[in-house]
Amino acid sequence: MNHFVWPIALLAWWPELPPEPPRVRSLPSHRQAAAKQAARRYAEGPLRVTDFRAAPPTEPVPGSPSLQAFTQTDFRFTWKYTISRRNRRFHLKATTIDLYGVVVRDRSWNRAPDNQRLLDHEQGHFDITETAIRQARLKLQEPMSRRLIRASGNTLKRALRRLEENVLQFLEPFAAETRKRHTHYDRVTGHGKNSAAQHRERMRQKNDLDRLAKQLRVLPGTTHSPE
Numbered sequence: 001m002n003h004f005v006w007p008i009a010l011l012a013w014w015p016e017l018p019p020e021p022p023r024v025r026s027l028p029s030h031r032q033a034a035a036k037q038a039a040r041r042y043a044e045g046p047l048r049v050t051d052f053r054a055a056p057p058t059e060p061v062p063g064s065p066s067l068q069a070f071t072q073t074d075f076r077f078t079w080k081y082t083i084s085r086r087n088r089r090f091h092l093k094a095t096t097i098d099l100y101g102v103v104v105r106d107r108s109w110n111r112a113p114d115n116q117r118l119l120d121h122e123q124g125h126f127d128i129t130e131t132a133i134r135q136a137r138l139k140l141q142e143p144m145s146r147r148l149i150r151a152s153g154n155t156l157k158r159a160l161r162r163l164e165e166n167v168l169q170f171l172e173p174f175a176a177e178t179r180k181r182h183t184h185y186d187r188v189t190g191h192g193k194n195s196a197a198q199h200r201e202r203m204r205q206k207n208d209l210d211r212l213a214k215q216l217r218v219l220p221g222t223t224h225s226p227e
Ligand SMILES: [Zn+2]
Pocket: 015, 121, 122, 125, 185, 186, 191, 192
């Protein structure tokens, strides 16, 4: 059994800019260690002041000059797989795929770190990303997702790339939907300034997360465990 870790930079969203196609790409290997250090898993707890490591921009953010904070969140996955060789081809099968959300700390900034309401608004962004991660995990458990977990190629490298592409393609619609939700959240809450709307959105986000947690709990584990 081998272990292969492949973080991806997926959700480089910025409020107020027109939506773009999701940019699903892999990080070059030399950046993986740095990316790991800069990213913190959702499961490690709510956002805290120390997660905002980037310096706030000196110029006002275009389209959103009063923006007080920015939280960059992202998808990541790791997998484990087995290899077999038949007919001079490498056949890979993922035994587990672990999907998780992160906050990218060295790209997140906060002009008012002591403002708890602002921090809660930013937590909403982290929760939106986590909701998509949980939805993707559920989908990965469906029988029709099983095709994702197998790939083959003439070389090990090619087979690995196909397996990785399978997962990236699977995640793309979740990434696109998540970008829309971040934009919608900022629009309806006025970046958290509308207290009533902010409260409503946060309640909805918490309900979604709870419901998905329950759905995932009835399934064996949070990773994909084929046959
Ligand atoms: Zn926001």
